[in-house]
Amino acid sequence: MDTLWIFGIGIIVIILGRTIFYQYKISYLKKSRKIYKSYLNSYNAENKSIDMNLREKLLNEKSEIKKLFNKAEIIEASDSYMKIVGMGYVKEQPIQFIENIHIPNNVKITSFFKNAFAETIGFYKKRRNESFSVFYWLSLIINFPKHVFNFYGGETKGAFYILINIVYKLAVILGSLYSFLKKIDLINF
Numbered sequence: 001m002d003t004l005w006i007f008g009i010g011i012i013v014i015i016l017g018r019t020i021f022y023q024y025k026i027s028y029l030k031k032s033r034k035i036y037k038s039y040l041n042s043y044n045a046e047n048k049s050i051d052m053n054l055r056e057k058l059l060n061e062k063s064e065i066k067k068l069f070n071k072a073e074i075i076e077a078s079d080s081y082m083k084i085v086g087m088g089y090v091k092e093q094p095i096q097f098i099e100n101i102h103i104p105n106n107v108k109i110t111s112f113f114k115n116a117f118a119e120t121i122g123f124y125k126k127r128r129n130e131s132f133s134v135f136y137w138l139s140l141i142i143n144f145p146k147h148v149f150n151f152y153g154g155e156t157k158g159a160f161y162i163l164i165n166i167v168y169k170l171a172v173i174l175g176s177l178y179s180f181l182k183k184i185d186l187i188n189f
Contacts, residue, residue: 015131015132018128018131019128019131019132022124022125022127022128022131023128025068025124026121026124026125026128028064028068029065029068029117029120029121029124030121032061032064032065032117033117033121035054035057035058035061036058036101036113036117038051038054039051039054039055039057039058039102039104040104040110042054043104043105045105048105050104055102058101058102059101059102062098062101062102065098065101066098068120068124069098069116069120072119072120072123072124073123074116074119074120076096076097076098077096077097077098077108077112078094078095078096078097079094079095079097079106079108079109080092080093080094080095081093081095095109097109097112097113101113141172144168145161145164145165145168146161146165149161149164
């Protein structure tokens with residue numbers, strides 16, 4: 001009976017830990033979005049000035065924002081502009097939106113970030129809510145080798161993965177069958 005309590009408490013701790021982890025990411029993204037909106041609102045178009053403290057805060061958060069966008073599979077958007085290179089010539093230059101988060105007067109960049117923040121927050125809310133889904137946990141147990149390989153960046157199509165997956169599924173099936181048969185007293189060893 002004690003092991004059942006320990007197992008139950010362990011499951012509750014894992015579910016709550018995962019929920020808190022994703023809630024922290026959501027809170028961080030909301031805070032970053034608020035900084036971004038404040039930064040955009042501080043832009044003065046007449047004299048082209050910006051609040052440098054907010055700019056510094058935003059640039060400090062840029063790498064973490066970029067990492068969260070990548071995990072949420074937000075596709076890096078880009079655009080091009082014409083750069084004057086001299087002697088009457090221009091050259092087309094690409095501009096990556098995430099790298100240029102600090103540009104306040106580009107409508108394409110600002111609309112990209114408004115959408116990206118909303119999509120990323122939605123992604124992490126979905127992950128947080130999965131913590132309470134029985135189907136998520138069943139899928140995790142059934143496809144555990146796939147999740148481990150994805151976590152470590154491995155290929156899930158190679159021969160090694162297929163071998164590990166077959167061994168895992170056989171172990172789960174045989175272990176469950178053994179446990180069931182022992183419970184109904186068909187196996188006595």
